């Protein structure tokens with residue numbers, strides 16, 4: 001990882017964690033337990049890739065620090081909600097997340113469901129507040145784009161396809177490469193896409209700039225997912241902080257089962273190069289985004 005990226009990741013992660021802690025306070029009232037579970041699931045650990053992408057692109061368009069941090073926190077809240085719900089027994093049934101007991105293990109299932117619901121709704125409350133941006137049209141675009149990325153055409157839809165594929169996988173009727181690409185584009189790609197676009201929305205960047213970022217995010221998101229599948233097979237369990245080998249055990253089709261290890265690695269590298277090529281409309285201001293590609297390809301967790 002480049003030194004510039006290392007320093008920026010450290011600084012931006014700390015800033016977003018401070019903002020998240022402010023946006024999700026500890027409260028003494030009876031409902032304080034749901035705030036506690038929200039804080040538990042958002043404040044410790046995680047690579048903070050999505051908020052980093054929001055902050056790095058916001059820097060390219062001279063967006064105010066408060067606007068960028070609030071938007072980055074909203075995206076991380078949606079991401080953390082998805083992890084909390086994904087770990088539930090009715091979904092992926094995982095007991096560990098980010099090296100700690102999953103939310104429903106630390107608290108209980110009902111609290112984890114509520115904490116996920118509350119993270120999702122709080123994210124939109126944060127985006128809709130005037131302190132996120134003075135222009136209501138910008139706030140409305142943020143809300144609408146994040147809703148589309150997280151909802152049934154995006155992450156939730158992708159999760160549905162994934163769950164159905166898992167059932168079919170048991171009967172050896174899993175997805176092929178194009179269906180799995182579409183599923184991941186919905187399940188993880190759309191939120192990564194929003195993260196790369198949010199800074200441009202906040203900074204009112206012109207459409208061709210947004211398109212370049214969208215194309216970059218598309219390839220980055222897919223490379224991220226292929227690496228995720230590779231880590232599920234080859235990763236170091238001590239560094240992963242979650243259960244490994246579940247996809248294989250469930251008989252699920254992954255990029256690795258469909259392409260094999262070597263072709264999956266090649267594909268991730270090619271997507272990384274393609275992602276960088278979409279940034280040619282930018283100069284130095286996109287250097288962190290270029291560095292992120294290497295980080296995503298080389299990540300160990």
Ligand code: GRG
Pocket residue numbers: 045046047048049079081082083085086091098155156159187188225228301
């Ligand atoms: C429950 C609606 C709903 C959706 C769940 C995103 C998701 C959909 C499930 C997560 C399960 C999973 C392992 C997906 C594969 C890629 C992915 C999103 C990994 C987790 O993201 P990272 O690696 O996690 O960025 P950290 O902890 O670093 O933030």
